[in-house]
Amino acid sequence: MNNELVKVESLKKYFSLKSGLLGNNKKIVKAVDNISFSINKGETFGLVGESGCGKSTTGKMVLRLLEPTSGKVFFKGEELTSKSGKELLAIRPNLQMIFQNPYGSLDPKMTLKTILEEPLKIHGVNKNSREKRIKELLSYISFSSSYLDRHPGEFSGGQLQRIAIARSLALNPQFIVADEPVSALDVSIQAQILNLLIDLQKELELTYLFISHDLSVVQYVSDRVGVMYLGRMVELADCESLYNNPLHPYTRLLLSSVPIADPERASQRKKVEINKGSQQKTSNGCRFCSRCNEKLAICEEEVPELIEYSKGHFVSCHLYNKEHI
Ligand SMILES: Nc1ncnc2c1ncn2[C@@H]1O[C@H](COP(=O)(O)OP(=O)(O)OP(=O)(O)O)[C@@H](O)[C@H]1O
Ligand SMILES: [Mg+2]
Structure with a gap:
């Protein structure tokens, strides 16, 4: 239905x-x-x-x-x-x-x-x-x-x-x-x-x-x-x-700044390294790429499509596009 x-x-x-x-x-x-x-x-x-x-x-x-x-x-x-x-x-x-x-x-x-x-x-x-x-x-x-x-x-x-x-x-x-x-x-x-x-x-x-x-x-x-x-x-x-299971580097960055009350879980969390570049204003490529530490050559040229990575979980990032890995 x-x-x-x-x-x-x-x-x-x-x-x-x-x-x-x-x-x-x-x-x-x-x-x-x-x-x-x-x-x-x-x-x-x-x-x-x-x-x-x-x-x-x-x-x-x-x-x-x-x-x-x-x-x-x-x-x-x-x-x-x-x-x-x-x-x-x-x-x-x-x-x-x-x-x-x-x-x-x-x-x-x-x-x-x-x-x-x-x-x-x-x-x-x-x-x-x-x-x-x-x-x-x-x-x-x-x-x-x-x-x-x-x-x-x-x-x-x-x-x-x-x-x-x-x-x-x-x-x-x-x-x-x-x-x-x-x-x-x-x-x-x-x-x-x-x-x-x-x-x-x-x-x-x-x-x-x-x-x-x-x-x-x-x-x-x-x-x-x-x-x-x-x-x-x-x-x-x-x-x-x-x-x-955050996939996009930006989601991981956002989540890394949310405090975790449980010290054990907090210590398990991976530290997210991120470039200090400014927000990208151009429309070519991925808008997050100037701040992304995992960027590929394609990221500056092509806007990634929103793809269904696993059931109901969509991401718009070239890292998850099999052709580019
Ligand atoms: N009436 C407007 N004229 C010109 N630019 C606008 C107008 N309204 C919003 N913008 C611009 O559009 C972009 C998105 O604004 P929006 O208010 O939707 O953001 P937001 O995600 O709700 O931000 P915040 O968390 O600060 O409320 C911003 O760059 C903003 O400056
Ligand atoms: Mg608002």
């Missing part, structure tokens, strides 16, 4: 930046450069990578909050990227986003009641049903109705992120993009919010695209993980395979 809820096909986003004194020099930033993946119903797909690698741009394109330069996004088999106007509006309630910074994403002048009520009003939900739904939303985040008249300034960061989560659930979505939902929070609060997201996923059969630069956070919540480097997907696998 096909369990695919979201499918992303050859998605690209190129930004054109003007530079120079008169703004007449154009520079193209390939923020997302030909990535494909799919997300199954009920799963959490983690997207990880360094700052600027294109995670948020991908998340926004998947929800059609940003127009792709090219490529397609499908939701339940229907092409989202070809929809507009009423058709897109009708599908919108199914697709929601939780942002990194709850301080910035909630209007400080609104009360908790108006924050939760707003999406329901926009979608024409009547007053009685709105009141009922607000009660349900409060129960999802274990809030008392005595909080309803409070403003965002009267809540802690963790509470604000709970409110942002409740608001994203107002219209009963099936798919949520959570973009760094805990990175603005104190470490002691992060686990509470992650556990809330996990509990809500089970209760409401939600599917998540979970974006983070923090590998331990991604490992905690994800079923499968995609690793991005400068706009490209360099590795994609189920969580266990990725963390126990």
